[in-house]
Amino acid sequence: MIKLLGAICCVCLSLTALSAADGKYLHLTLDVVKGSGDDPMFVIFLENKKGFVKTLYWFSRDDKWFEDLTLWEKKRKKAGYKTWKDEPGIDAVIGPTIAWGKSKSCKIPIQQGKINILDGTYRMRIEQRKDKGGHYKNFKLPLKTTFKGGTLENNGYIKKIEIKVKEASKTKDVVKK
Amino acid sequence: MKYVQLAFLLTLGILCLNAADDLEIRWVSVYQDESRNLATVDPGSKIKIMCLIKGGEAPFTIYREDKRLGQTTKRTIRVAVRAKSENGSYPVNISVTDAGQRKSITTAYYHVGEQPKPEEPAEPEDTGTLLLSGSPDDDDDWGDDDEDEEDVVDEYLEKGTTVYPWTDYQNRTIMNTMLPSAVAIGDGNWYYRILHVARERIDDEPLTNFIGLDDSVKIGFQVAYGFTENSDLLFQRTNGRALQVNFNRADPTKMDYYDFIFRYQFLKQRNGSFADAAIHVGPTIMDRNFSSAEQSMNAGIIFERNVMKDRLRLGLGVAYASLSTYENTIGKGPATKLTPDEYDALTAIGAPVPDEEDEHTLAIPLMFKYALSKKQQIFGEIIVPIDGYETTAGPSMLMGYRINGNTHEYSVYLSNTGNPSYNGTITGGHDYDQINLFGFTISAFF
Numbered sequence: 001m002i003k004l005l006g007a008i009c010c011v012c013l014s015l016t017a018l019s020a021a022d023g024k025y026l027h028l029t030l031d032v033v034k035g036s037g038d039d040p041m042f043v044i045f046l047e048n049k050k051g052f053v054k055t056l057y058w059f060s061r062d063d064k065w066f067e068d069l070t071l072w073e074k075k076r077k078k079a080g081y082k083t084w085k086d087e088p089g090i091d092a093v094i095g096p097t098i099a100w101g102k103s104k105s106c107k108i109p110i111q112q113g114k115i116n117i118l119d120g121t122y123r124m125r126i127e128q129r130k131d132k133g134g135h136y137k138n139f140k141l142p143l144k145t146t147f148k149g150g151t152l153e154n155n156g157y158i159k160k161i162e163i164k165v166k167e168a169s170k171t172k173d174v175v176k177k
Numbered sequence: 178m179k180y181v182q183l184a185f186l187l188t189l190g191i192l193c194l195n196a197a198d199d200l201e202i203r204w205v206s207v208y209q210d211e212s213r214n215l216a217t218v219d220p221g222s223k224i225k226i227m228c229l230i231k232g233g234e235a236p237f238t239i240y241r242e243d244k245r246l247g248q249t250t251k252r253t254i255r256v257a258v259r260a261k262s263e264n265g266s267y268p269v270n271i272s273v274t275d276a277g278q279r280k281s282i283t284t285a286y287y288h289v290g291e292q293p294k295p296e297e298p299a300e301p302e303d304t305g306t307l308l309l310s311g312s313p314d315d316d317d318d319w320g321d322d323d324e325d326e327e328d329v330v331d332e333y334l335e336k337g338t339t340v341y342p343w344t345d346y347q348n349r350t351i352m353n354t355m356l357p358s359a360v361a362i363g364d365g366n367w368y369y370r371i372l373h374v375a376r377e378r379i380d381d382e383p384l385t386n387f388i389g390l391d392d393s394v395k396i397g398f399q400v401a402y403g404f405t406e407n408s409d410l411l412f413q414r415t416n417g418r419a420l421q422v423n424f425n426r427a428d429p430t431k432m433d434y435y436d437f438i439f440r441y442q443f444l445k446q447r448n449g450s451f452a453d454a455a456i457h458v459g460p461t462i463m464d465r466n467f468s469s470a471e472q473s474m475n476a477g478i479i480f481e482r483n484v485m486k487d488r489l490r491l492g493l494g495v496a497y498a499s500l501s502t503y504e505n506t507i508g509k510g511p512a513t514k515l516t517p518d519e520y521d522a523l524t525a526i527g528a529p530v531p532d533e534e535d536e537h538t539l540a541i542p543l544m545f546k547y548a549l550s551k552k553q554q555i556f557g558e559i560i561v562p563i564d565g566y567e568t569t570a571g572p573s574m575l576m577g578y579r580i581n582g583n584t585h586e587y588s589v590y591l592s593n594t595g596n597p598s599y600n601g602t603i604t605g606g607h608d609y610d611q612i613n614l615f616g617f618t619i620s621a622f623f
Binding site: 033034035036037038062065071100123130131132133134135136137138139140141142148149150151152156157161163 | 305306307308309310326328329330331332333334340341342343344345346349363366487583584622
């Protein structure tokens with residue numbers, strides 16, 4: 001009986017350890033302003049003082065227009081990725097386009113391989129573009145070690161962006177429509 | 178005495194402003210309770226922004242605003258000193274000009290000298306405002322790299338114009354099917370269009386002649402380029418008619434139309450004007466076998482206005498051609514209108530010629546476009562000749578359906594004229610009550 005209890009405890013501890021390994025993540029909700037014509041594209045990427053680190057999320061599946069996000073394109077190429085497909089794991093972070101006046105969420109793991117995006121050396125960039133419309137490139141969010149999330153309103157095509165730091169094991173977050 | 182004092186202080190304030198022009202950096206603090214777009218703030222409401230203002234004469238330009246507003250776009254404000262100084266600051270009036278109308282007025286404190294030190298930022302909370310790089314409260318120096326560029330602002334967002342999902346597509350048709358629209362293509366943009374319109378009626382042989390497109394088709398190739406935001410040049414080549422004006426030649430004599438249209442848009446509804454409006458002017462050159470040519474000088478003015486939440490777009494204008502033309506629809510309608518050159522050629526060989534017609538035509542174009550959805554529209558156009566030559570069989574008319582893509586525009590329509598050149602569309606149709614010529618257009622924007 002004691003052995004059985006011990007085994008159960010071991011399993012529970014292992015599961016707990018696995019959950020802890022999942023770590024925290026950023027839950028990002030992006031509300032888009034009301035607009036007209038083609039829906040805008042958004043790319044969220046990470047950079048440090050040396051330059052581009054990795055793409056965190058894409059809100060557009062129309063990949064033939066990806067290169068129109070020239071800031072991301074330029075920084076990514078400088079980092080050695082000739083085409084957007086060259087960046088490892090990018091397929092996993094491409095989500096649907098957000099229509100005018102709509103909202104979508106995504107989750108961004110804080111620990112991504114060897115990168116801890118909250119170790120104080122990174123900042124989040126968001127580039128926004130609409131075909132023959134605006135092109136906003138100067139959203140720069142320093143991700144400090146004390147980062148606890150927050151909201152920001154009225155930045156280009158973003159009506160409101162809300163970022164929360166969450167525990168991965170507590171909620172099931174998927175891109176919501 | 179008060180007025181003297183005020184005038185003195187005003188002068189002093191302006192002097193201070195001028196003296197401070199040497200300083201490259203100045204700050205204006207304005208306070209507001211809640212985060213809102215500055216351009217939509219109601220008069221009297223309190224706003225809070227921290228602005229870095231470049232020196233120079235008014236109007237000043239804000240190029241960085243507070244994180245709470247989250248805007249990094251340019252705004253032009255007017256700054257004027259209004260009263261005496263308080264604690265080293267100058268109370269100033271700030272008005273935000275939006276589409277020519279003053280939208281908000283508030284009092285701010287104009288600090289001459291060093292940037293005022295912001296208060297110690299509170300520990301960020303879950304519901305706090307995200308602190309962006311470059312905001313006054315950001316103490317992290319990223320050295321803002323050389324790759325940073327100015328944002329290209331969205332005109333609609335910048336001006337706070339109300340838009341609907343279909344607004345862009347309603348406004349982007351730069352060429353209505355028959356005549357130019359009231360909208361310029363925009364600086365550096367290209368536009369291509371191919372137009373096919375049958376001269377055979379669809380009720381003749383709808384199946385065997387592929388709704389009139391098998392033969393006797395008019396084809397217009399068009400290209401346009403925007404030189405500035407408001408001006409562009411459109412060029413269209415349309416195949417002309419085959420007239421046997423010289424029976425001694427073995428090859429048929431052919432005449433083609435070359436439209437050159439310069440357009441200048443002088444009103445924009447999205448900028449607060451009553452409507453979009455453009456003038457256009459340019460020749461149509463009617464070239465016969467590249468050996469002789471005649472030309473028509475065309476000019477017009479078009480007004481177009483969105484109504485019903487931009488669902489419906491209505492157009493009205495005036496169009497003039499100094500030498501109009503008309504080519505008969507096969508088997509129906511008035512005879513082809515001969516040009517003076519053709520009269521001469523036919524007379525020279527002793528061929529019978531009809532009575533000479535008026536050379537010019539003045540017409541009133543009308544159009545509508547209704548958005549069925551974000552990307553789909555139905556449209557109609559009527560051009561009523563009111564002076565000079567006309568076919569005497571009613572106005573030129575068409576009605577069609579258009580669907581917009583990201584970079585393309587496709588339309589199908591039924592018309593009572595198969596004359597796509599500028600000076601051929603305005604002379605009227607082949608019948609009062611029948612639109613039985615099938616046409617389509619494919620357009621591309623680059």
